[in-house]
Amino acid sequence: MNGDSIFHRLSFASAVLIFLVLIGIILSLIDGGWQALAKFGPGFIFSNTWDPVGGEFGAAAAIYGTLVSSLIAIVIAIPVGLGTAIFLAELAPEWISKPVGMAIELLAAVPSIIYGMWGLFVFAPWFSEGFQFWALENLVNIPLIGPWFDGPPIGIGLLTAGIILSFMILPIITALTRDALKTVPNVVREAAYGIGATPYEVITRVLLPTIKNAAVGAGILGLGRALGETMAVAFVIGGANRIETSLFMPASSISSTIAQQFNEATNELHIASLISLGLVLFILTFVVMGAARILLRKR
Numbered sequence: 001m002n003g004d005s006i007f008h009r010l011s012f013a014s015a016v017l018i019f020l021v022l023i024g025i026i027l028s029l030i031d032g033g034w035q036a037l038a039k040f041g042p043g044f045i046f047s048n049t050w051d052p053v054g055g056e057f058g059a060a061a062a063i064y065g066t067l068v069s070s071l072i073a074i075v076i077a078i079p080v081g082l083g084t085a086i087f088l089a090e091l092a093p094e095w096i097s098k099p100v101g102m103a104i105e106l107l108a109a110v111p112s113i114i115y116g117m118w119g120l121f122v123f124a125p126w127f128s129e130g131f132q133f134w135a136l137e138n139l140v141n142i143p144l145i146g147p148w149f150d151g152p153p154i155g156i157g158l159l160t161a162g163i164i165l166s167f168m169i170l171p172i173i174t175a176l177t178r179d180a181l182k183t184v185p186n187v188v189r190e191a192a193y194g195i196g197a198t199p200y201e202v203i204t205r206v207l208l209p210t211i212k213n214a215a216v217g218a219g220i221l222g223l224g225r226a227l228g229e230t231m232a233v234a235f236v237i238g239g240a241n242r243i244e245t246s247l248f249m250p251a252s253s254i255s256s257t258i259a260q261q262f263n264e265a266t267n268e269l270h271i272a273s274l275i276s277l278g279l280v281l282f283i284l285t286f287v288v289m290g291a292a293r294i295l296l297r298k299r
Contacts, residue, residue, distance in 0.1 A: 036269060043058065045058075046060055059277055065256075069162040072161075073162050077222055084178075091199070104170075107170070112230065136153060151248030152248060164236055173219060180211040181211055216292070230256060234255075237253055237256055239256065257277060
């Protein structure tokens with residue numbers, strides 16, 4: 001048996017192992033949450049009630065908080081991360097791009113609980129006294145978007161959670177996009193400049209179309225982290241299991257609900273409902289990432 005054959009078999013075994021682990025996680029979640037799934041059925045997904053005392057559980061509020069906070073994070077992080085990556089890779093001198101690039105990569109290694117503590121004790125008070133009061137005075141009466149900002153200026157809530165998540169996924173998006181830009185051969189840039197293109201035209205018409213798949217992949221990875229983030233969101237989202245139009249209102253996410261209640265859950269149905277929430281998050285992440293991959297493949 002030669003080296004190529006051994007390498008092929010080891011690679012195949014690794015792929016099979018990952019698949020088996022994935023199946024094992026799904027089966028364990030289904031087994032642990034079966035009591036809740038059997039009692040509530042499909043209503044578990046659509047119910048907005050989470051009452052441990054009354055024994056009524058629904059995942060709708062947590063799903064809503066997870067999706068909205070992740071969407072806010074992506075909307076903020078993608079343009080900022082893309083702009084930062086372009087600046088570091090194409091516009092900034094090397095004595096700036098190297099240390100700033102290293103600092104951004106180090107931000108990705110900061111524990112999520114640090115982001116949560118900073119968000120709760122530093123960002124939330126400033127956000128409450130600054131933007132939220134300004135929004136209540138200037139944005140509430142605007143049609144369509146006004147209800148998003150009609151809420152108490154308490155600092156924590158869905159919008160705060162989304163902003164903190166954007167800070168967390170920004171290093172991932174920036175670093176991956178910057179590395180993708182650096183892989184584009186210099187001859188491509190030189191050819192574009194040689195025919196009279198400006199830096200703006202080179203970036204928007206040559207480089208970005210070249211790395212669009214890598215940029216979308218970076219966004220997908222950032223979205224995956226945002227969907228599953230726990231501790232940072234638990235600090236700043238508020239922990240209220242309800243659906244509100246206002247982004248200033250406290251809410252909950254799937255992962256934060258599990259983290260905050262699992263150790264205190266003593267009732268079997270409560271524990272099964274929390275495990276079912278984990279199954280919902282697993283499926284939700286799988287569906288979102290799969291849809292993004294399909295969209296990327298079509299593009």
